[in-house]
Amino acid sequence: MADWKRFVPAALFVFGWLLTLSAERQQASALDRPLKSMPNPLVGVTGEERVIPEDEQQVAGFSDYVFRIFQLDSLNAFSVYVGYYDSQATGRTIHSPRNCLPGAGWQTVESGRVDLPMNGGSVTVNRYILANGPAQALVLYWYQGRGRVAHSEYAVKWDLLRDAATRGRTEEALVRVMVPIPPSREFSATDWRDRQRQADDLARRVATELLPRVDQALPPWERSA
Numbered sequence: 136m137a138d139w140k141r142f143v144p145a146a147l148f149v150f151g152w153l154l155t156l157s158a159e160r161q162q163a164s165a166l167d168r169p170l171k172s173m174p175n176p177l178v179g180v181t182g183e184e185r186v187i188p189e190d191e192q193q194v195a196g197f198s199d200y201v202f203r204i205f206q207l208d209s210l211n212a213f214s215v216y217v218g219y220y221d222s223q224a225t226g227r228t229i230h231s232p233r234n235c236l237p238g239a240g241w242q243t244v245e246s247g248r249v250d251l252p253m254n255g256g257s258v259t260v261n262r263y264i265l266a267n268g269p270a271q272a273l274v275l276y277w278y279q280g281r282g283r284v285a286h287s288e289y290a291v292k293w294d295l296l297r298d299a300a301t302r303g304r305t306e307e308a309l310v311r312v313m314v315p316i317p318p319s320r321e322f323s324a325t326d327w328r329d330r331q332r333q334a335d336d337l338a339r340r341v342a343t344e345l346l347p348r349v350d351q352a353l354p355p356w357e358r359s360a
Contacts, residue, residue: 163198163221164306164354170201170217173348178340180205180212196220196227197309213314213341217349219280223295223305231288232276232311233261241265241272248286249275251339253346258284260342264316264331271316273334275342279349280307282356304356310349314338 175181182203187195197218204214220229237243245264250257260277278285281298285291291307299305314334319326 162303164304165221166199166219166352166354168352170199170219170352173201173217173352175203177205177213177215177344178337180207182215195230198222213312213337215341215345216311216313217308217352219306219308219353221306223307228295229278229291229307229309232263232274232309233288236263236265236274240267242267244271249339251343251346253284253343253350258346259286260284261286262335262338269318273314273316273331273338274311275338276309276311278307279310279346280353280356281305284346306354308349308353310345312338312341312345314341 171184182205185202185204187200187202192200195218198221200216200218202214202216205212218229220227223229233243242265243263244266247262248259249262250259258277260275263274263276265272265274278291281294281302281304283294285294295305295307314337316330316334319330
C-alpha cells in the first residue's frame, strides 16, 4: 500500500490555499437598509444609539453596525451590538470577542454555550461571564449570516472558505448581548447564583428577540442543492 498519508498535509495546504484565493474574489453583499433601521425596543425597553469611535471602527473593519444601550431605572440593563461585514478577506474578517474583550480589560470567569429557540428550532450561542475589576457582566455572542447561526470560530472559518469558493459570498454579522451583573449585596454563593440567574434570564430573552430581527436585516441566502 502506498504511503499516501505523507501527502495529506500538503494536500490540505493546497486545498486551504485555493479556498483562501477564492475568498479574495467574492462579491460584497450590501444590506437593503442600515442596521440602525432594525426595530429598537427589546423586551419592552427602548435603547439609546451609541456611536463607536472612528479609530475603533477602522480596527473592527465592519461595513455597518448598530450599538445600543438599554436602561432600566437609570441603570444600564443591557447592551446590543451587531457588526456586519458585507465581505471578508485576509485582514478584514470578524474579530472574535473571545480575543477582543480581554484586550479591553475583561477577564473570563466562566465560559460555555446555551441553546436558544429560533424559527421553530434551536441555535447554539456562546455564553461568557466576565469581570473587569469589580464590574461583572454576562455576554452572549454568535455569528449570523448566509443562512446560519454559529458559535464555533472553527466552523465559521470553514463555512467562510467554503462559501467563498462555491458561492462567492462571505457576508456575516457578529452579534453580542451584554448584561451587567449588579454588585453583590451580600457575599454568599446563593446571592451570586441569584444575580447570575437574573442576568442569564434577561440575556436569553433579549437574544431570543434579536435573532429573527438580525436574520431579517441580513441579505437572503438560498441554500445550494
